[in-house]
Amino acid sequence: MRMPLLIAVMECLATLSALSTAPFAQGETLDRIAVTVGRHVISEHDILQDIRLSTFIDGKQPDFSALQKRNAAARLIDQYLVLEDAVLTRTPMPSAADVAPILSPIRARYASDQGYRSALAQAHISDADLSAQLLAGLRMLRYTDLRFRPQVEVSEDALHAYHDKLAAPQSFEASRNDIEKLLTDQQTMQALDRWLAMARGEKPIVYHEDVFQ
C-alpha cells in the first residue's frame, strides 16, 4: 500500500511541479530594460535588487509594488547621474574598505554570521551585493559633501530665525551648532536636489512602462 501511495504522492508533486514550471515553456524573462538614462541602462533586475538591498539594510520586508519600483528607479537614476559626474570631475571617492564600518552594524543585528548569511540568502542577495550597495550610498554622500556642502553658507539671521521658530528652551548659543549643522545639511540636500533636477533635464530619461505595471 505504501508504495502506490508514495508513487501517487510523487505523481501529484510532479504534476504540481509541471504546473509551476509551465512558464518556462513560454520563456521566463531573465531581465529587461526598465529605464534608460542617455545611453545607460537600468534593468528590471537592477530595480528589484535595489528594493531587496535597501529593504534589507532598513530591516524591512521588500515591497515590489509599482510604486516602490518607481522609487527604486528614481534612486538608481540619481545614483548614476551622481557617480557619472563624480568620475568626470575626478571627485575622490571612498573605496571598498570604507564600507566595513557601516556594514558591521547591519551584521550585528544577527546573532551569528550564519544567521546573517541565512538572512542574505532569504533576501536573495549576497554579501558582495550589500557591500556594493553601501559603497554606492557612501559615494553619493561623499560627492554631495565635496560638491555642495562647501557652497552652503548659513547666515546668522537664518540661524536665529530657525531658533525662534523652534521656540526651544535652550538658548541660541547652546543650540547654535546643532541648528547650523541641521540647516547646512538641509541646504546641502537642497543643492543636490537642484543639481539632480538640472542633470535629469540634460539627459533623455525613458521609462519602459511595462516594467512598472
Added chain:
Amino acid sequence: MKNVRPPVLMVLPLLLGVVAASAQNPAGGGSEALEGRMIGRIDFSPPDQPLPRPELDRLLPLHVGSRLRQDDVRQALQKLFDTGRFSDVSIDAEPLGDGVALRISTELTYFVGGVSFEGVADPPNRNQLLTATKLELGMPFVESQMPQALTNLQERLHANGLYRATVHYVLERNPVTEEVGLHFQLDAGPRAHFDGVHLTGTFERLPGKIIRATRYRRSFGPIQLPGWSQVTEERLQSGLERVRRDFQNQDRLEAKVTLEGLEYHDKTNTVTPTLMIDNGPLIQVSTIGAKVSQGRLRQLIPIFQERAVDRGLLLEGNRNLVDYFQSQGYFDATVDFNEESPIPGVEQIDYQVTRNARHRLVGIEITGNRFFDIDTIRERLSVRRASWPGFRYGRYSRKLRDGDRTSILDLYRSNGFRDVQVAATTLDDYLGREANLGVRYEIEEGRQSIVNQLEIEGVSPGDEAYLRTIIRSSEEQPFSEASIAADRDAILAYFFNNGYSEASFDWSQTSSGIANRENLHYTVRLGQREYVRDLLVRGLETTRSSVVLSRILIHPGDPVSQSLIGETQQKLYDLGIFSKVQTALQNPDGKEESKYVLFQLDEAARYSFNIGVGAELAKIGGGVTTFDAPAGATGFSPRITAGISRLNFRGLAHTVSLQTLASTVEQRAIASYLVREFRGHPNLTLTISSLFDRSKDIRTFASQRAEGAVQLAQKLTRANSLQYRFSYRRVSIEQNSLKISPELVPLLSQPVRVGLFSMSYIQDRRDSPTESHRGVYNTVDVGIALPQFASQTDYSRIVLRNSTYHPLSREVVLARTLQFGYVQRLGGLAEIPLGERFFAGGSASQRAFPDNQAGPRDLETGFPLGGNSFLFHSTELRFPLFGENIGGVLFHDMGNVYSSVDQISFRFHQDSYQDFNYMVQALGVGIRYKTPVGPVRLDFSYSPNSPRFVGFSGTRDQLLMCNPNVPPNQNPSYCVGVPQRISSFQFHFSLGQTF
C-alpha cells in the same frame, strides 16, 4: 525499494523546478534557478536583426556553450542598448534539456532619414522649417517628438504671418535601414497683413514717426503707399531694429523696443503688433581737448554698438580713444571721461583728451636675437615705422607694442625657447630728435630645448611610421608645447579620419638626464574603429543617382572618415545643382562596428536668371559714319546683360545657359553647354558653345561673328591646366562701318570662315589671382587654322604671357608682365583678315593707347588696322597709399602692335607718320581701391612718344572721291590728310589689377 528510487530522483529536480519557477517572483530573486546552466541556444526575436550575427556574437557576453550568469545578462542589455540600434531589449530563457535556451527580443530604434517639405511659402524657407522641427539627420527618432515639431513649425509659420497654415506629416519607415523619412505637407494659406501698430511705454517721439520707421506700411522707397505690408518675421524684426536705430540716432542709446505681442484678427487675417518702448535718457557724448567726429566716436565708443551705458564700456571707449590718438602720432595721449546728468533725462559723457606732442615712430630696434633673423621677427610686428604717404607717423600704440612682445615670445616658445624673455621699451626723443620715437625689443633667448627621444604608444607600427613623418616634435626638433598641441591635432585628425572617432591623445615629458634635452611620450587610445556599412543617398528627384554616387569618396567597408565625408559634401556642392547637402552618420553615438553614412540632398531650382546693368566710359566715341576721331573720343556706352541657366540638365548635372549682352558698342549672345567632370574625370570640363556677336569695340569697323566651339579643359595640377579647343566661326565686316582705304577693303574685310584648333597652357602660381603679391603666372596659347578644318584663311598663331610678382616689403610689390603674340599666314586669303588680326592697347595691355588703338593704322583714314604681332611689357610698383584700402601704383608700359613679327622694334622714335613699328612708352600713376571682388582701378598715363598719324576728315562718299594714285593737288581739298596724334595723356578706369 530499488523500484522506488527513480521516481524520487525524478521528483527532486522537479521540486527544484518549483523553486526555479518561484524565482520569477521578484521577491524570489529572478533567475537564480537558471544561473549556471549551460547556454544551449540563443535566438533573436525578430530573427532579422539590424546588426550582423557575427557582430552580435562579438558584442554579447552570452555565448552558446558558456554558463548563464545574471551579470552577463545585465551586461548584454547594456551592450545591445549601447549600439543605439535598439529602443528596447528583453532576454528570456527556457529550459533546453539540462541547459537553457535564450531568446533576445529587441525593438528597433528608428533614425531621422530625411525631412522634406511640400507647399513651402518662403518665408519661412525650407532651412528655417527644418531647423524648427529640431529633427536632425541621423539622430534617433521617436514619434513622441512629432507634437513638439509640429508646434515649432506652427510657431515659425505664425511668425511669418501664415496663421491659416495647416501642417500634416507622413512617416515613411524603412526597417532595413531603420530610417524614418518625414514628409511635411504644408498648406500655407494667405499671408496676414499688418493692420496697424500699437505703441505702449514711455517715449518722446511722435507715434506717426515711429510707425513710419517700422516700415510696416506699404512703401516704395521713401514713398508711402496705401495699405499695409505682409507680415514676415524678418520684416517684423527689422521694423523693431529700425525703431531702435531711429531712437539711437536721436541720442537715445539705451532705448528699448520690444515686441510685446501680436494680435491676430482672424476675420480680416490681419495682425496688430504691440511695441513696448522705453526711449531711456538722452545720452550726449563729446570730446574735450581734441576734435573727434561723431562718426568716429560711434566707432570708438562701444556704448553705441552695445546700446548700453556702463563703466566697462566707457572704459573700453577710453582705451579705444587712446589707441586712436596714438595711431595718429599722439603717442603720449591721455584720455579720461566724466559722466554726469546735468538735467533729468539727460546724461552727458565727456571724454577729456590731452593729446600732448605728436611723434613719429622712426626706429624699431630688435636686439639679442640669434636664432631668428631680424626679418623673421619684423614680419610678426604690428608697429611700423613712419613712411610716406600711407603711415606718416608710423603705427604705434602701447597695446600694439605689447602685442608684438607677445608675438615674439610665442615665436620663440614654439621653437623650444621656454625661458625666453622679451622686453619692449618705448624710446622717447629717439636719436636725439624731440618728436621722434623708437621701440626696442630686447630678446634674451635662453637655451633651446630639444626633443631627445619620442615614444608613441598605442598605435600600430605602420601608423607610427606614418605619424613620425607628420609630427613636429620628432627627435632633435625643438621641444615646445605649441608643437605638441599641433602634433595632437595632427595625430587625432589622422585617426578620426581612419574610423577612430573616439581616439584620444595624452603626452608626458621626462628628463633625458642631459641638459635641455627632453624625452617625450605620446599615448594614443584608439577606441573602437568604425566602418561604413552602406551609403544612404536621399532626396534625389531629377538627378541621376550615378551622378552623386560617382562623386562619393567613401565606400562601404571603408573606415569612417569625416574628412572624406566633408570632401564629398564639397564635391556635391561644387556640382552647383544642390541647394543643400547634409551629411551625417546614422546613429552617431551608438557603439557599433559599422554605420550608415547619410547624404540628404536638396536639389536647387533648375532655372536661374541673372540681369545686370552697367556702363563703359572710355575712348570709344567718335562718328559712326564719319571719319573723325580715329584715335577715339571719350564716349559713354550703357550696357545691359541678361542670362538664363538651366541647371542639372536631364539630371546629369550639366548646365545649359544663354547669356546676352547689349550695349551701344556690342551685342552678344552665347549659348553654352557645360559638362563638369567630363566622363567622370574630376579634372576635365567640357564646354560646347555657340556665339553670335556684333561689336564696334574696334573703331575701324563693326564686325559680326557667328562661332561654334568645343573646349575641353584639363586641370593637371593645382597650378597647371590645359585647354584644348576647336572653334569654327564666320566673321563678316559691316561694309558701311569700314573706315579704311577703299583699296584695302577687298583685301582685309571679306567675310571669312575660320576653323581653328588651339591649345592653351596656363600656369598660375600666384598667391592671389585678384591681388597678387608673389608668384608667377604664365600662359601659352597656340592655334592653327587649316583648310582641313574648312578654314578659308590658313594661319598659325601663338600668344605668350609671363607675369611675375615680387614682394619688396610686406606691402610693396613689384609686378611685371611680358606679352607676345604672333600670327603667321599659311595660305588661303592673301592677307590675314581684319577680324583675325591683333588689336590691342588700353587698360589691359598698353596704357599709352585708348582701347584697341595700338599698331598699324590705315594711311589714308588713320584708323587702326591691327597687326600680325605684338609685344608688350609692363612694370608696376604697387604700394599702400592711404590706410588699408587705398593703394597706389607707379607704372611703366612699353610695346606696340606690329605689322609683322620681323618688324618688332625697340626703337623709341617714330620715323614718320607712316611708321607704327616702334616701341611706344608710357609712364603713369594709378590708384587702387580694395573691394571684395578686386581693386577698383584708375590709371593716368603719359606717353612721350605716342603715335602720330594722318587722318581723313570727311565722309565716306568724299573718301571714295579721293584717288591716292594721283598727285594731291589733283584730288579735292578734303582729300588732304589731317596730321593727328594719339593723346599723350590717357586715363583708364576698370576693375581688377592690370595683370
